Amino acid sequence: MEELKKAVAREALSFVDDDMVIGLGTGSTTAYFIKFLGELIKEEELEVYGIPTSHQSRLLAIESGVPVVSLDEADAIDIAVDGADEVDPALNLIKGRGAALTMEKIIEYRAGTFIVLVDESKLVKRLGEKMPVPIEVIPAAWRAIAEELEVFNARAELRMAVKKDGPVITDNGNFILDARFERIDDPLDMEIELNTIPGVVENGIFADIADVVLVGTREGVRKLER
Template structure:
């Protein structure tokens, strides 16, 4: 299938490109994880090659982002070496009207949260299917847990009214292991009325490293849509 025949792919490219165009020279850029952000990284590489963009360094949020950045010629640094992040660009699994997010479908939410919260400006790139009225509508909350604590953490989550499930690997026997060497529990809640409170409550369970609820951190959401076979980008 060529790009011309695949409006969804074209739309993801356009959203990724729209975000990449907001990056300015001489900046430190948080590089997110996922299919749409992959196009952002590719386009940042193109802008560097053409000379349209100069002197940027990236901080990847995952092994995937690191590999892509190297592939497209974006120099990388670490959080130890910088005192700020100018802009971070990342995807999301759900976005509510207040721009709160659920992230972690790719199990990289812990690193993403560290980078995205540090950024002066945090841009989220999504397609319109990720826009929800209320968090938890269609996507479970990913919770990264150190392996020895899986059982007690699941018990604690059940007491909160959540339905926890250990995320298993695809094409791999056994559970998904994060870049930090931990496991991921996907938790379904009937309703998330107070995302900020739930985020804190989950993180207070001993053994939980971080969860995928992102509250009050998003500055801009770029939404890709396909209408009548034509891709477009709008802001939330």
């Protein structure tokens, strides 16, 4: 599995050019990309800047020699590179296992080209087949939102921390609800609907924004395009 992640991360370097601003996703697959990008910048003396989507990607970028800028310092984002938890045949995604979905969506929505890195186990026929949809919520509203999600035939759980007592706190200071839906027929519609619930900051359905998906398989890297 780690080899497949490395293979897609290496392949993503072919999208990198000098003078680019690159959105840096979060998670274990993107972590390889950030490390390889640091090596490429050094080898080819590139003038490339990264915009991190989380504390994780910011710390890793600094450690890997990728100069970082914040979103409000950049005029435009050329490409963004990130992993995903599920990818459907229309290249709609579920993201947010690492609780970084809000900054990821803000940055990836604005990128000229959004490149997604997955291994083949992440490909599904229908979103929600294996993974819940993470929803970032204002802490005081978590229970009211969890109850409201029943209207959408979803059962939501408050995500609990592992190395801390109590709930996961996102980089933005919020909670995460993991919502298991009976069925998601229309990802774009569901993405929009969820964001209309007061107290929802953002949800982990990324419909219609991935341009390229690089899929790591045992036979090599497959490229899917929208």
